[in-house]
Amino acid sequence: MDQESEEGERRIAEARRRMEAAGLDALLLVSSANAAYLSGYPSPERTLGRALYVLLPLRGAPSVLAQAWRLEEARRYCWMPDVRGYQRLSAVPFEELDRLWEVNRLGAATVGVESGREQRLGLPLQDFEALRAHFGGTRFVDCGDLLWSLRLLKSAAEVARIRAACRITGEAYAATFATATVGQPGRQIVDRMKTEMIRCGGSDPWVLSSFGPGSYELPTEVPPQPPVRRGDILWMDAGCTVGGYWSDFSRAAVVGPPSPEQLQAHAAVHAVTAAAVSLIRPGRPVSEIAAACREGLAGLDLEVTAPLSDLAGRVGHGLGLDVTELPHVAEFDSTLLEAGMVITVEPAVATRYGAFHVEENVLVTEDGFEVLSTAPWELATVPG
Structure with a gap:
């Protein structure tokens, strides 16, 4: 057999x-x-x-x-x-x-x-x-x-497909940011990301994006049209399937050298994400992960123009054959984590100088967790 x-x-x-x-x-x-x-x-x-x-x-x-x-x-x-x-x-x-x-x-x-x-x-x-x-x-x-x-509980075979989809998505981010240029229409960058996911072996690619001021508060699947400018944050949340199983995580780049504000905000939101991920283990309610994200974001010294996590109604979700599955990583969800679950963790805010959201895909293991979205979290730089 x-x-x-x-x-x-x-x-x-x-x-x-x-x-x-x-x-x-x-x-x-x-x-x-x-x-x-x-x-x-x-x-x-x-x-x-x-x-x-x-x-x-x-x-x-x-x-x-x-x-x-x-x-x-x-x-x-x-x-x-x-x-x-x-x-x-x-x-x-x-x-x-x-x-x-x-x-x-x-x-x-x-x-x-x-x-x-x-x-x-x-x-x-x-x-x-x-x-x-x-x-x-x-x-x-x-x-x-x-x-x-x-x-909710993924087998080793299911986890292997999600891990492969995450690897492909990470490779696509690297290739896309490496070839983006100042003045390039945002649509071309999004299309390149989708093409790279297919080239690397993924299927059904999708991309959510916000490129530049005026879009940071409204991540959308409608590709941005204007050319990207020096100082713009190019944020994408993307995924693809391998054998029907999804990846779903975000990464970002900045056109030209990042400002101190952009570096600080990106690192701060990533730190909130990493702290929440560190709490993941069997038996812990997902509501505690969500509460940690809320408290972490509340403690940041940022001029927030849109509380993206609040607007989404949660700070994560399950991942598998559907790109969003139960449980909701939210304070209203009492689900207890079990080994074999795969969830996303994604606290997020928007400011006038960028959208900051460093989503991770995480496997719950017998003794803790494994981050499947291993692509570098740091801001990439597009020459500009």
Whole structure:
């Protein structure tokens, strides 16, 4: 058995253990990161008319139901051997689902679906209502907490993919800042960052940016248009995927020599971040990490023009198959850290001379933590 199949069997076995404890006879997952997690399908189906269904019964063979266009791809990549197809677009494949319901005896069963906290059904509401009416004897209930309990704890294979995505993102930052020039349009710098992540082996690159006065208070995914000028902070928060798993961290450069104010603010915010990261260990509530960030930022002698962490509503989040996952690193979240979790830590402020946010991606280990985003945190310098 190869490593992918072993990983799949481990996930399915753990899911079934938790299903039995929760009184669930099956899970029905549709076109989601959850479906990818349990089936091995490398990418969720983004075309709404081609829903990908994953049915995991408590006992019996799990099944994948893919629209004909995706069928051979699903058979190649899914670790579930029972991969079936359907033809019609933009319609629930009732005939095929009827067969699965019959063989798994789900007519009067309790089936978990993705309807709860930070979940999506993966179907238009009218289609889900039609499905629920069609299987009138089946009780559909939320299984979101069960799914999060599985996905919060990353295996060694999952961590390896996140680590690789972080390495690629760091290499892309270095290459992008090394080739940026004064007077270059901001859009070109953002596009170069995306291109470098792909060149280095990443997929699905994204970049959030703020370049120069007037943008520090508004980080955005809309690439900046004006040419960058001497003294501008070029801040980017970026990520990519490796095998479906995300990186998500920020780094920054300054055009020309940085001012003393910029150096001091960047170092101060990084120190707050590093102090919060140092608290990470199993058993610690994420709320304590968030409180440390709030208290650290409050103690800085900076003329803040935008409290970016407050505006975001948190100072970090989980990371995995989704670029933002539970838990929220926030004082309202009581989640206890466990070994295997991967979280971000990202206290941030804006001033008139820069946005300061040195996000880190961190693995919770048995005895503490490991920073996965190992790219240098210091301000890079763009000649200007």
